[in-house]
Amino acid sequence: MIDLDDTDRAILRALQNDGGQSAAAVGKKVGLSQPACWRRIKALQTAGVIRPRAVVLNKESLGFGVSVFLGIKLATKGRVSLEDFERAVTAIPEVQVVQHVLGLYDYRLRVVARDLADFERVLRRRIMTLPGVGDVEANVVLSEERRDISL
């Protein structure tokens, strides 16, 4: 873990607010020249503090109207390897997030689909056929808000 100073935190706040800004624009906000700011951003990337810039697409206008969160319990713990399950589940294109968790379920998934019929197809053909899959609980997302991590 690298030590972040106040300038790093200011850069992170600016990027969290709008990830599309150039190094020059971020630098202007935090009082750094473009090259100095670019070097800091690169260093933050190299240290794994920030991930590379990702494009944000409008799901609805691209025809993806449904997001579903799944809780999955493995049926045959010990007999099926977690690696086999993880390899198979991460290969499903509609599955955006896979988290290994502790609690009522073993895995948390986020699945995107065109509509409920499309989701049902993904659930039946791809999720329910995963190696070792047991209990599955689905909750359809109605609304979502993400908030900045406080820095």
Next chain:
Amino acid sequence: MRMLDDLDRRLLRLLQDDASLGSTELAARAGASAASCWRRVERMQRDGIIQGYHVAIDPKALGLMVEVSLRVSLDKTHANAFDEFINEARKIRHVNEIQTFLGRVDVRLNVLARDMAHYQEIYRRQILALPHIADIEALMLVANVKNSEALPL
């Protein structure tokens, strides 16, 4: 709205893989001229298909080592249970995601904490103080196996 063609989709797929691609590199991989790629990206931005760019921060790098997904059922006998719960949950600075659902779970809160002691303090003092909670289940993150916003285009 204008229909997207194969080149548009190819550009979106490339940008989903790597949004830092320069325009010449993007054009080379998409197999089209830089000028026409630029025009299409520009137009998809104008149409709101490309909404912007996001830089994800790793909470662990900020010393937030504990991440818990709280699944909350609300007491729906109160007419304003959802609104009142969410308004109060927004004030907790360690909550970085709030989703509402159709299903067995009503609301999900994602909580980030420095360590277990810090999490316990947030949970007892702030989460349990939220209004109209009927039941809470916690899923503690062990590992992120896949984390991508990419759409299957």
